[in-house]
Amino acid sequence: MKVLIIDDEQKARDVLQLLIAQLCKSIKEVITADCLADGVDLIKRHKPQIVFLDIEMPVHSGLEIVDFFKGEKMDFHIIFTTAYNKYAIDAFKISAIDYLLKPIADNELIAAVNKAESLIKQDNYSAKLEQLKKAFNQLALNKIALEVPKGISFVSVDDIIFFEADGAYTKVYLKNGKQELITKNLKHFTEQLKDNNLFYKPHRSYFINLKFMDRFVKEDGHYIILSNGFSVPIARDKREAFQKLVEMIF
Secondary structure, rough: EEEEOOOOOHHHHHHHHHHHHHHHHOOOOOEEEHHHHHHHHHHHHOOOOOOEEOOOOOOOOOHHHHHHHHOOOOOOOOEEOOHHHHHHHHHHHHHOOOEEEEEOHHHHHHHHHHHHHHHHHHHHHHHHHHHHHHHHHHHHEEEHHHHHHHEEEEEHHHHHEEEEEOOOEEEEOOOOOOOEEEEOOOHHHHHOOOOOOOOEEEEEEEEHHHHHHEEOOOOOOEEEOOOOOEEEOOOOHHHHHHHHHHHOOO
16 A cells, blocks of 8 residues: 655654554555645655645645645545644545544554555445446446346347236247246336337237337237247237338338
């Protein structure tokens, strides 16, 4: 783990660096700066996970650090170090994870670093989850998740011929000839695929992929024959509109 110490006093930087070396074995690299402006430059170049930040410094107070990151993400954890406890409330207003009074006690330094490490792990976990979420969102553009009895099957929507309602369940008929019984009702899939123009609901019990429509039959109540040989009825109130659409397009 990499940390940065920002303090205008050389002795204070040296003492803290020595304490870190003795007490915090997880910290492998320590860099230092004697003013806030130089410290911000080091933060942006070296990306430390923790910044030990003095508050009372010439030119810029440590509390002004947020002014240097307007519109930018502060992806590091701040531990304020100061000889005065009057700044504690202001420090925590800018989300400092701890506030150490000088001279810094060993146990308080260890506790502050442990707290920071815990938060860093949480941040890393959240970042990994976010990356995974993005990957799944990309996957969802082309695939659909089918909750089968022993897990989840990810199927390309282009491989689904049709859905058939079966009470509280749904049968899914696939291009490879397989059928899956899913523990979701038909409405779940019609909602999920409502923006996919290739899927059409000709009847309250069926939701079909028009890509697999082989024939439209206008006798015996009107029905559609799909590429797997199944016949799907067209509801009475949809027959005329469907027929006109077919004639208009084909």
